[in-house]
């Protein structure tokens with residue numbers, strides 16, 4: 001399951017200034033795969049992938065340290081079917097092969113593989129794609 005972590009890094013005591021992920025891996029023995037990280041001097045956003053059976057434990061441990069956690073396993077990217085014209089631009093840019101055509105040349109979405117890079121949102125000519133809030 002994919003979990004999106006957001007945290008502050010403003011103060012020395014903020015979770016973003018601590019080796020939180022490494023500590024939780026060590027404590028729990030759960031292997032965490034970091035798929036994306038945007039971190040600057042004040043805040044951070046990290047997308048991790050954890051085994052489904054360990055997701056509740058990891059979420060709880062992260063939240064105990066002050067990190068906000070959002071599950072993204074379903075509908076990380078939202079497609080507005082009214083706006084989509086099945087042009088295939090999102091297929092071309094997605095590094096994770098989330099999009100494909102079905103036998104009728106309609107777009108199919110394989111949500112679990114998304115790493116929230118945002119390329120498809122920028123590439124879509126009809127503003128049919130957005131990130132789940």
Ligand code: SF4
Pocket residue numbers: 079083084085086087088089090091107123124125126127128129
């Ligand atoms: S780029 Fe936008 S309009 Fe084109 S197929 Fe993808 S979602 Fe639909």
Ligand code: SF4
Pocket residue numbers: 077093094095096097098099113114115116117118119120121
């Ligand atoms: S955000 Fe990136 S990984 Fe996710 S569906 Fe769009 S292009 Fe693919």
